[in-house]
Amino acid sequence: MSFTSPYANMIGARRNTATGEPIITIGWHDEIEGRPGFLHGGVIAGLLEMACYEALSQELRDQAAMPRLKPINIAVDYLRGGLMTDTHAVAQVVRVGKRVANASAVCWQDDRSKPIATARMHILLDR
Amino acid sequence: MSDTLDLSRFERMMAGHAGQLGLRYVAHGDDWAELGFDYKPSLAMNAENGVLASGPIISLIDSACGFSIAAKIKRIRPMATLDLRIDYVRAAPPGRAITARATCYRVARNVAFVRCLAHDGDPEDPVAHALATFFFTGD
Numbered sequence: 001m002s003f004t005s006p007y008a009n010m011i012g013a014r015r016n017t018a019t020g021e022p023i024i025t026i027g028w029h030d031e032i033e034g035r036p037g038f039l040h041g042g043v044i045a046g047l048l049e050m051a052c053y054e055a056l057s058q059e060l061r062d063q064a065a066m067p068r069l070k071p072i073n074i075a076v077d078y079l080r081g082g083l084m085t086d087t088h089a090v091a092q093v094v095r096v097g098k099r100v101a102n103a104s105a106v107c108w109q110d111d112r113s114k115p116i117a118t119a120r121m122h123i124l125l126d127r
Numbered sequence: 128m129s130d131t132l133d134l135s136r137f138e139r140m141m142a143g144h145a146g147q148l149g150l151r152y153v154a155h156g157d158d159w160a161e162l163g164f165d166y167k168p169s170l171a172m173n174a175e176n177g178v179l180a181s182g183p184i185i186s187l188i189d190s191a192c193g194f195s196i197a198a199k200i201k202r203i204r205p206m207a208t209l210d211l212r213i214d215y216v217r218a219a220p221p222g223r224a225i226t227a228r229a230t231c232y233r234v235a236r237n238v239a240f241v242r243c244l245a246h247d248g249d250p251e252d253p254v255a256h257a258l259a260t261f262f263f264t265g266d
Contacts, residue, residue, distance in 0.1 A: 004174075005171065005172045005173060005174070005180060006168060006169045006170065006171045006172075006174055006180075007169070007170055007171060007172055007180035007182050007183060008180075009169070010147065010169045010170065011144075011147075011182070030142075030143060031143060031144060031146065031147035032143070032144050032147070033142070033143030033144055034143060034144055034145075034189075034190075035205070035206075035207070038207075040143065040144035040145075040186055040189070040190075041186075041189040041207075041208040041211065042144065042182065042183075042185045042186020042187070042188070042189040042190070043144055043182070043186060045182070045185040045186070045189070045211065045213075046180070046181070046182025046183075046185060046186065049181055049182060049185075050182075070215075070218065071181045071215045072214070072215060073212065073213060073214045073215060074181075074185070074212070074213055075210065075211075075212040075213075076208075076210060076211045076212070077209075077210045078207065078208045078209055078210060078211075081207060
């Protein structure tokens, strides 16, 4: 997928160009709130997924034919409640096989050394 | 049953992100709850083919899982998601409403365990399957 998906647009997620890393950032707005005062767990998961797609797209960008990326599964660990501030996510591609890729993502807010969530994701490479 | 929690009254919990997705209460029972949303193009992963993004599905499942715990303990208790694992069994084609049915199969003192199936019309042909645990952050 490209990072200009309608859903990414809806939650306000954007590619963060502050560093060379494929970081995805979302600013606080009331429409991403879950339990009162905290970021919705599903938004955190969605952000982690986007970071995995973005890291994988970057890794695959030199391939002649870019495969279509389809989610197989994701396992999210929630470590801290997400507060009403900017939230960032970045992923590392752990392995790219012929048909399946594995990525590992982390999500943080003010302090990158204190993640609010981590995830592992499998993505199907549909060629 | 008089001691069954009336989840349909908890519209306050349908504000925020649930409101943005258009989440609606569908039904609940002694240990389960069903929430859903109608398809709209803004929820797509890809503007060209309109296939639903996985983000709205995982948000729906997270919310439905929380509701199923409230249904089982018959009250709203502050809680947070501890972990959530989801299998995207198949793609959700554009235009179809999604329903998530979450069942809370165990509540311990601090932690609740939930499973959830999401489908787009036929519960026997789900689009996603999930397991989640929550922990109580207060009484």
